[in-house]
């Protein structure tokens with residue numbers, strides 16, 4: 387049985403990038419009977435979220451979103467990172483072994499810095515907290531978007547370094563990137579990300595969703611002219627959301643029968659239907675939030691039991707514990 391682990395930050399509403407990059411692969415892996423470990427990476431989120439009210443709201447939303455989108459606590463282990471202190475503890479041990487140069491090479495940190503976003507030591511050492519998340523649970527596979535691949539490789543590298551220096555403690559994880567996913571572009575064509583303000587949220591209100599889809603940036607091709615479907619971001623979304631009439635649409639693009647506006651309207655209808663069941667489930671769960679909290683507590687207890695064992699092994703390997 388393959389042990390698959392992933393985490394998501396509660397740093398804003400979930401968007402399409404999260405859905406294709408993280409959620410959908412995870413739900414399908416769960417349905418295929420793998421051993422799924424899934425947590426809310428709230429400690430990671432504190433590298434950027436500063437407002438307590440926003441934090442509370444985001445935490446709640448993300449729990450509801452995941453359960454609504456098909457995460458099944460009967461089949462998967464689901465917990466909040468900050469409820470299991472072993473994550474922070476192991477992160478410290480890994481940081482002490484991590485060469486500065488390795489962290490300095492992290493694309494994600496470099497990009498944020500280059501964009502002038504606020505940086506802090508937590509953001510810089512973030513890959514080691516992420517390595518701790520992964521290594522505590524002997525994960526085989528870590529499904530992530532392309533942008534996080536390097537972080538998973540760092541987890542692998544630091545695990546290898548540890549094993550070489552202190553004996554076999556860690557299992558080496560593999561990043562897993564679904565082929566068709568890669569990086570989902572946002573409204574402006576660059577990577578869809580909360581930090582870039584170019585997202586389309588999964589559970590956006592009807593009006594907001596419509597407006598956002600209409601604002602996806604496209605080339606300026608006059609109506610009636612053929613459009614190359616492969617270079618159109620709207621067409622790419624039709625494909626991702628499994629439009630059953632993709633072939634017809636492709637033909638219409640190539641013959642100039644359809645323009646960007648009409649294609650976007652069709653995309654809205656497609657997406658609204660795609661998430662309709664999840665939307666209903668989410669509304670139900672929201673009314674009974676106490677049971678959601680119970681699910682989280684039970685998950686944290688199970689996760690802590692596993693994580694504590696690994697941490698003990700780590701401490702023994704370096705001589706801190708007998």
Ligand code: ADP
Pocket residue numbers: 393394395397403404405406407408529530531532533534567568569570571572577578579580581
């Ligand atoms: P954001 O960039 O909006 O802050 P996160 O960093 O919280 O998103 O990402 C959570 C998960 O979703 C990660 O597995 C990440 O790789 C994936 N993900 C986020 N944005 C995208 C995207 N544009 N394309 C593919 N996967 C993405």
